Every structure is written in structure tokens, then in C-alpha cells.
Amino acid sequence: MGETIAGITIPDSTLAREATELVRDAATELVYHHSRRTYLFASLRGQERGLQWDAELLYVGAMFHDLGLTERYRRDDQRFEIDGADIARDFLQQQGITPEKAERVWAAIALHTTPEVPMHMAPEIELVSRGVELDVMGIGYDAITPEQRAAVVAAHPRPDFKNGILAAFTEGIRHRPETTFGNVKADVLQHFVPGFQRTDFVEVIRGFRLAAESVSDPELPALQQPARVGGLAQVGPRRRR
Template identity: 30%
Template sequence: MTFTLDLPTGPLADAVLHTVRSSVSTPIAHHSVRSFYFAQLLAEHEGALDDAAYDRDLLFAATVMHDLGAGELAPGRARFEVEGADLAAALLTEHDVEAADVDRVWEAIALHTSPGIAERRGLLAHLTRGGIGIDFGRTVEIVAHREKEIHAAYPRLATARSLTDAIVERAARSTAAAPRYSLGGELLRERRAAGTTELERAAAASPWGE
């Protein structure tokens, strides 16, 4: 693969970017695009680019829209991962994406905070969670040769704090949005108890910083 910062183009890709940029904060949008780049580099590292299940356009959709549930379109009536997956599925369906592919993207987004599960639900879910994880400082050696140009194009801007703020705000809207042991539920409880969260502390200590 010849790595490039060029993003997919066309009506669907344009709609994905517009929806994300108009509904989530800039730090979250940057995190989402970086996750796409990192997921591509993970696919290359694992020799998955020639896998029949690898689809760059679906990977773009899943990674870039994975935090829609932390944005203004999400009502906070369910877990943010599920609301984001629903929003992404609706957009893909509007653009005539095949139902099976819509379901793959839905699953990848809904499971992106589920370690040990996403990795076993197919290549798209695995790469989506993996790219997001790299942006939070996991297995960074995989992308060390490209991270500077990616961060220069899409700087971090206090990603962890901004994302936590958004998730907590929506988790506080209903009990269904913050079930015990869900990411939203735990972030809300940690913020209320200590004013900060393990996610924020871990991000600050990661190789990328917050």
C-alpha cells in the first residue's frame, strides 16, 4: 500500500465527513480521521490489504463515524456506541449501501469499546477497534513511521478530555445511556466521583499524550 493522507471521495464519503464534522467537536472529528489512517496502517502491518474482507470505503465509514453517538445527533437514550451505530447505518442505507455491509459497519461501531469481542467479529470490526486503539496509544510502533504526518494534519487538541466530556454529557441524560460497566456508564461514574477518568489519565500518559 502506498500510504496517503487523501481520504475517499464521492457522495457517500462526502456525506460521512459532513455528518461527522457538523455534529461532533473538532477534536473528536480529528480522532475519528486519525483512527481511519491508523486502521489502514494496521491492515498493512497484518497483511490484510489483500484479504477479501478488506474494504477501504467501509473502513472509512466505520472509523470516521464511530463516535457519532457522542455528537449532537445522538439523543442519549441508549449507549453512545449503539446510537452512533444506528446513525451510521441510517446514513449508509440512505446511500444505497448493501444491507450486509451496513450491518458490518453497525457491528464495528457498536463493538468498538468491547475488547475481546470486536476482534472476533470479522476484519472490519477488528481493524476499526485496532485503529481507534492506536490513537489512544496502543501498539503505536505499528504506525511510528507515519504518525508525525498524521498528527500534523489532524492534531490531537485534547482528544481524550473532549471525547470524555461528550460521552459523559450524553450518558447523564438517561439510565439506558449509562448501564453499569459500559464505557459511558463508567466514565460518568468516575467523573462524578473524582472529577476525572482513567481514560483521560491513560491518554495523558500514552506516547501521543492527550
């Protein structure tokens, strides 16, 4: 049997142990402890909601969800959530897990920063999001008991976690600002990266013009069509010559 924290047993299979080893090797202590708390809080929320889930799949989803922020695994051409999702899917397939289950974990990680959508999907997908939301933003704080919260934090402390996780977000995505369009990480770069300008969704719509549409149309002001979405290349008005 695996370790039990706040009444939740940590999976102790070969797959779970190898997942833990991979995360410990690649991630900081802050990300490791956050990921373990995510699993524990996710499981507690699952109990509270009366859900049934695959503990191994939930564990991998929780443990791998921030690997896209790490120096070893982060890429520069896609969102960090997709980095972690891809790593988890490859890991599970190498372990002989069925494609359907691997895709479930992929979705859990890829969608963990997308509000509401995961709550209408498979339990593992929903619960990864609920675990992350509780540990990072306090959403669902009162759904578990003070004793449960204390046991989780005693096992996996969070000293200066708020500043630490914001720094990890910034470092993991500052080199790919265009991937923050339409998601919460634009808020992070707005706060911590000088010169960052978020892309305005309304201006993107107004700036796009099909060939058949008149430039003089008052509903379609002459705007610069964005060369890329997000980051430092903000869409804005262009003077007519």
C-alpha cells in the same frame, strides 16, 4: 483521488464526502479529528496485519463511531455506540449499500468499546476498534512507525485530546447512566459525575431470586432486586423486617 496522509488515501467517493459532511456538521472539531485519526490508524494497522478491507465501509465506521455522543444524535434509551451504529446503517442504506455491508458497519461501531470480540470478526469491524484503541489508549502504538504517527497527527492535531475526549464521553452519557453497566464508560462517570455508583455484577446476581428459591438460603442473601441496571440505582443489601 482523495487526500493521502501517512500513505493512506482518504476515500473520495460521493458516499465518503457526504459522510464527512455529516460528521463535520454534527460533531465538534475534537470528535471530527479523532474520527479521521481513527480511520488512518485503522488503515495503518490493517496494512501492518496484512488485511483486506473495504475502504468506504471502514471510513464510515470510523467517522460515525462517536456520533452517539453528539447533541444532535444522542438518545437516552440506549448505549451511545448503538446510536452511532444506527445512524451509520441508515446512512448506508440510503446510499444504496447492501444490508450485509451496512450491518458490518453497524457491528463495527456497536462493538468498538468491547475488548477482544471485534478482533475475531470481519476486517472492518476489527479495524475500527484497533483505530479507536490506538488513538484513545495507545494500544498498538509501536505497530506503526514514528513517521506515520507524526504524519497523522500533523494532519489531524490532538491538542488536549485526553481531557477533551473524556469530557465528550461524560457529556454524551451522563444522562443515561444505566447504559454503562458492564462497559468502560462506567469508569468515566465514576470519575466525573458526583453521586454516580456503578452497578456491581456480583450483587445483581445475588440480588435476583426466583420464586422457588428460599430467602433464607445462605447463598442467596436478601438483597434488593434492582429496579434498573446501572447509574444511580445501585443494588445493595436490604435489612430483613
